[in-house]
Amino acid sequence: MIGKLKGLVDSFGDDVVLIDCGGVCYEVFCSGRTLQALPRVGESAVVFVETIVREDFIKLYGFANEAEKSWFLLLTSVQGVGARVALAILSVLSPSELSSAVALQDKAMIGRANGVGPKLAVRIVTELKGKVPAIGAIDAGTLGLQSALGDGVASSNVSDAVSALTNLGYSSAQASSALARVVAKEGEDTPTEKLIRLGLRELSQ
Structure with a gap:
């Protein structure tokens, strides 16, 4: 081969x-x-x-890289996802964005690709949860936060901060990545307002 x-x-x-x-x-x-x-x-x-x-x-x-290839193999393992649909998904989402979408169970993000309807998007995020490739994906802190958000077990202040940042126009991947760095420095009990402020500072760098 x-x-x-x-x-x-x-x-x-x-x-x-x-x-x-x-x-x-x-x-x-x-x-x-x-x-x-x-x-x-x-x-x-x-x-x-x-x-x-x-x-x-x-x-x-x-x-272009091994991370994209790993995601292609994972995507095509889902029933209803052929090579053409997998390439369509990889055309609109980078490996890190795919990792985020699956961790957050963000079916709307997956559904941006041509040929991916609502039912297929749900199947993709459901079947691939916990199977994110390790190669060139996202750091452990970010993935941990995204998984907690997706499972609904993240603290409310962190969830509220992510929601606030996405309402300001940032993607869920950008927001959770920035807040993962903030939480690592400041702790999970940091007030929502401070998380948002520090998250914005991270995003502006």
Whole structure:
């Protein structure tokens, strides 16, 4: 099986890139994020690859890093999530945002991807909870806070602070990450108002 390709970018399609490896061009299907991260035509590129073999085809799926590949494998393990839907999700959410969405059971965040309806979004966050890849995901403090929020066991002051920051326009991932750092320094019993103030300071850095 092919695990990684190193070669020159030959050309791009809507959801595919051709990688020239010593004169042999491999067709690799990628998320929008990966395609945007790749260098220009003629330049050298490295793509992590997952090979899927079926009776009627062999397809290569490429990723910018191992975290994205790990999430692809997890997503496609959920019933109803094929390779195309998994790439659609990875096109709109980074690995850290996916980790946050699953930890927080944020089905609306998952539902932003094309082809993901409400029922499938619920299935994804439900089945993948607790299965967040360790590679390049999010730090333990942030994940711990997000898991507590998702389980409804986070202290009310922290939950209120996260809610306040998201109401100000920050994503749940940004808010929980900032507050995880604040709580690590100040403690969980810090008043809500102070958590919000310090959280905003973290987000402005």
